[in-house]
Amino acid sequence: MTAITKHRLFWPAAILAVMLLANLIFTPTFFRIELKNGHLYGSLIDILLYGAPLILIALGMTMVIATGGIDLSVGATVAISGALACSIIADQPDQEAVGGVLTAVALALGLSLVLGLWNGLLVARVGIQPIIATLILMVAGRGVAQLITDGQIITINSAPYELIGGDYLFGFPFAVLIAVVVFTGTAVLTRRTALGLLLEAVGGNAEASRLVGIRARRLLVLAYVFSAFCAGIAGLMISSNIRAADGNNAGLWIELDAILAVVIGGTSLMGGRFSLAGTVLGALIIQTLSTTIYTTGVPPQVTLVFKAVVVTAVCLIQSPAFRAKAFRRRRPSAPAPAEAEVPA
Amino acid sequence: MLRMTGITKDFPGVRALNGVDFRLLPGEVHALMGENGAGKSTLIKVLTGVHSADSGEVRLDGAPLTIGSPKQAQAAGISTVYQEVNLCPNLTVAENVFIGREPYRLGRIRWKETRRRAAELLARFQLDIDPAAPLASYSLAVQQLVAIVRAVDISAKVLVLDEPTSSLDRDEVERLFTVMRRLRDDGVAVLFVSHFLDQVFDISDRMTVLRNGRLVGEFETRALSRVELVGHMTGRVLRTLEELHAPREDVREAIASREPVLAARGLGRKGGIAPFDLDVHPGEVVGFAGLLGSGRTEAARLMFGADGADSGTVRVGGSASALRTPGAAIGRGVAFCPEDRKTEGLIEELTVGENIVLALQAARGWLRPLSPARRAELVGKYITALSISPADPDIPARNLSGGNQQKVLLARWLITQPRLLILDEPTRGVDVGAKAEIQKLVVSLAGDGMGVVFISAELEEVLRISHKIEVLRDRAVIAEIANEADVTPERLLEIIANGVAS
Incomplete structure (x- = not known):
């Protein structure tokens, strides 16, 4: 028994379970999952679907926090990525064209990588403290998103693009599948290679890591690039889900939810040891909480x-x-x- | 005055203390002795409320005492000064003495009163320091004395000093001992932990020896010889130290004729170390002798690329190069165990195994991980070879004792099979047994052809294992002497003090 409670994922998992069970009391049908037109529906599926962007961002954030840093700019990156993709699609003669959508997606993700590189270089090369370095993009990024959309909310009507955040593949929401793929990919990338160990070493003791010959700068840049990449995908999901790019509100405050998810998942803000599974649990806890608030009808003002x-x-x-x-x-x-x- | 009976404390995987009895009399200096991992630190932490014992009883002045937190311990009259000074260097001396219990009037701190009372206290201990000056403006030794003054002023029944002398020089130690004797005469029970046998015999009245978490015994210092004490601590008669003796002349010459593994020419850094030349040959142990702050560490760091050099070149393994980063040095087969294990060596939250493979893994890059099987094999091999205890690769490195942490760092570098190993104070804060093991290891590594730079504050140790000795003073290398039979610690000290001329 104590072995179970001492596992580092015990408390996040227990809290998530308690939250889900609490929902069952308010909504007896909460656990029901239906198959309609070959698609899975239900509250649990909703939590996964709407939680997918947060899971992605939190995964990226976990890498950054493991190095002892923090990335406040992910919300802005979400807005920029969605804005660029939607404005490219909106400019096309045929919004339904798969080729055009793929171009838009590729450019948006490419821009996200550049944004991550910017953060990474500010932190690793210029030596600015992460919270300040990423604050720059957090504030400026919203402006960039506004520039891309000309200050408008760009609505689009493109079935291929909607697949990303709102449609289904093999009965599952496509966004959830992306989240699963990114989670698996991250786990393989960090635990099957030595990346995880080296990140934890840098986050655990930067000076000692330098003295064993770890080239921390590259790892730092990599962490910020990865974080921005995840945020870029999340930005596509969110804009796809609402079929619009909103430079002002897309991904607003999501960086704070992501940080919270990482911390609830058991990764210390001081850096060092990180847990990807913990982060996913943390993100699901936060999403379950949001869903609970809507389904149980907590008055908006409270x-x-x-x-x-x-x-x-x-x-x-x-x-x-x-x-x-x-x-x-x-x-x-x-x-x-x-x-x-x-x-x- | 203080009596602990049947103290037992378990940590995951380790029984740190096993039914230990301990007593402390008023007006004595009592030394707690034992090798690293014997349970000294744990016993002190139980006494001071950092850990709570799993079983056992503590009585103070005959009354049972529950110590749940450091605060409770302090309230009961047990004060501790740790090896690392736990004060705020940016505040003044007076503020540090009274922090958390400043004299108030009408909700305002009475600064004048604070300074006056601090001055009084300092005068009582014959400390000539300005209470209004920032603590950071004084040396570590003075800071430590301030910490003791503070501890004694808060509550003065039992004073625990955990390795207070490890970073002090001879004069400073004497100063500390004066204060300790004074406290003893005032009836305070002083518990003293140190790895320096000389100091223990100098200051203590009685001692308690622990081994492997068990009590070995309680002894009168006067009635105990050094050899007996070491025997009690290690549980065996210690020969290792005597087996090692200075290498013979023909061996030295044979070594010196080899192509050097490292050749520094005019290597220097402003404010660190004046430009110096140095050759380290394969199979040679080069000792660095000098006082704290003489530039020993700075010189070593330049040879490893840990700091950038302003001048000069380092030639490693034949190819001339400027070592800009540690990575460059490691790539050429140089390894460096830094002086400060905790902040520059170990990554405490990672496991023992992870710490051991870290340097090798960093050299391979993250895309070429060691396979789990290979890793387990390497880690297991070095844990056994260096007898790291506990021999569990999966516990956090933080949980190991100082000597074992040092062995983990050695393992980390040995795994990379370096050609040159730079050891900065590898035996500081390490018990006699581990010290001998480390010295033996260095000698055998050199025997296998590795070049070793060995830095230590203990001249006897440097003399015992080095082929040649670089003497440093005031951030410069002032002499290079071959370790011949007539070189004694006294002679080295004389050179350090007066230069080569004498």
Whole structure:
């Protein structure tokens, strides 16, 4: 039993399970998954579908945080990527043309890579602190997105593009499939190669890493490029899902949700050890919370406060120090200490 | 005054303490002795509330005491000064002494009163320092004394000093001992932990020896010889140190005739070390002797490319090159174990195994990972070869004792099969047994043809294993002497103090 509770993914997984079960009380049909027209439908599928962009961004953020950095510009990158893709598609004579959509996607992702390179160079070459370096793009990026869209919301009508964020493949939402592929790819990239170890070394002790000959600069640049790449894909998903590019609001504050997901998943903001599976759980917890707020009809004016309360509780439960304190307090009042430890 | 009975403490995979009894009398200096990993640090941490014991009892003045936190320990009268000074260097001396318990009036801190009381306290310990000056403007030794003053002023029944002398020079140690004797005479029980046997015999009245988490015994210092103490600590009669002796002349000459593995010419860096020449030959151990801050570390760092040189060249393995980065040096077969294990060597949250393969993996690049089987094989081989304990590659390196952490760093470099190994204070803070093992290892590595640069503050140690010795003073290499039979620690000290002329 203690072996299970000591696993580092135990608490995120437990919290997610509790949240899902809580939904079941409010919405008895919550766990139902239906097959309509060969597509899977249901609340759980919705969580995965709407959570996919956050999962992607959080995966990229995990790499950056593992190096001891942070990437605040992912929300802006989401907006830029979506804006560029949509404006290219909108300019085409035939929006349904697959070739045109592929060009748009490629250019948008290419631009995202450039943005990541910019962040990476600012941090690794120029030596600006990550929070400031990425703050530049966080603020400026929205402006760039506005420039691309001429300050308009560009709506498009392109079936191939809608596939990315809103349609289904083999019965599954395509976005979820992308998230699965990126997660698997990241896991293979970091754990099958030595990339994960070297990133953790750099994040754990930068000076010691330098003295064993790790070329940290390249790794740092790589982490920021990867983060921006993930954000670029997320930007395509989000704009595809709403069939429009909104430079102002696409991906707004999503960087904060992503950071939260990483932290809930058990990766320290100080850098070092990271957990990709933990990050995915963290992102799902946040998405489940958002979904819960909509389905249970929490009044809009208390949504943010409600979210804050739940997030605070989640963070406290995650903290070993807090758990120790909470359980210790209860102990004297209970006759049998062992039983007092069963979570209420 | 203080009595601990049956203290047991388990860590994942390790029983750090096993039913240890310990007592401390008022008005004595008591030394806690043992090899690295014997449980000294754990016992101290239990006593000071950092860890809580799994079983056992602590009594202070006869009354049972529960120590749940460092704060409780302090409230009970147990104060600790750790090896690393836990004060704020940017605040003044007075602020540091009274931080968290400043004298208030009407919600305002009475700064004048703070400084006056700090001055009083410092005078009591005959410390001539300005309470209004920032702590950082004083040497580490003075900072440590300030930490002791603070600790004693807060509560003065039991004072725990964990390795307080490891970064102090001789005068500073003497100063510390004066303060310790004074406290002892005031009836404070002082618990002293140090790896320096001389100091322990100099200052302590009694000692408790631990080995492998168990109590070996409690001894009167006067009634114990050094050899007996080392025997108690290691559990065996120690011969290793005597087996090593200075190499013979013909061997030295044969080595010196080989093509050097590293040749530095006019290598220097402003503010670090004046330009120097140095040849290290295969199979040669070059000792660096000099006081703290004499430029020993700075010279080593230039040879490894850890700092960029302003002048001169380094020729490694025949090819002339400027070592701009550690990576360049590693690529040419140079390895470097830095002085400060914690901040520059170990990556504490990674596992022992990960730390061991790190340098090799960095050299291979991230795209060419070691296969899990190969990695397990290499790690297992070096854990056994260096007898790293506990022999578990999957525990965080943080959980190892100092000596074993040092061995992990050695393993990290040996795995890369370097041609030149630079060791900066590899035996500092390491117990006698591990020290002998490390020295033996260095000698055998050199025997296999590796060039070694060996830096140590202990002249005896440098003399014991080096073929030639570079003497450093005031950030310059002032002499290079062959290690002949007539070279003694006293002679080295004289050179350090007066130069070669004498």
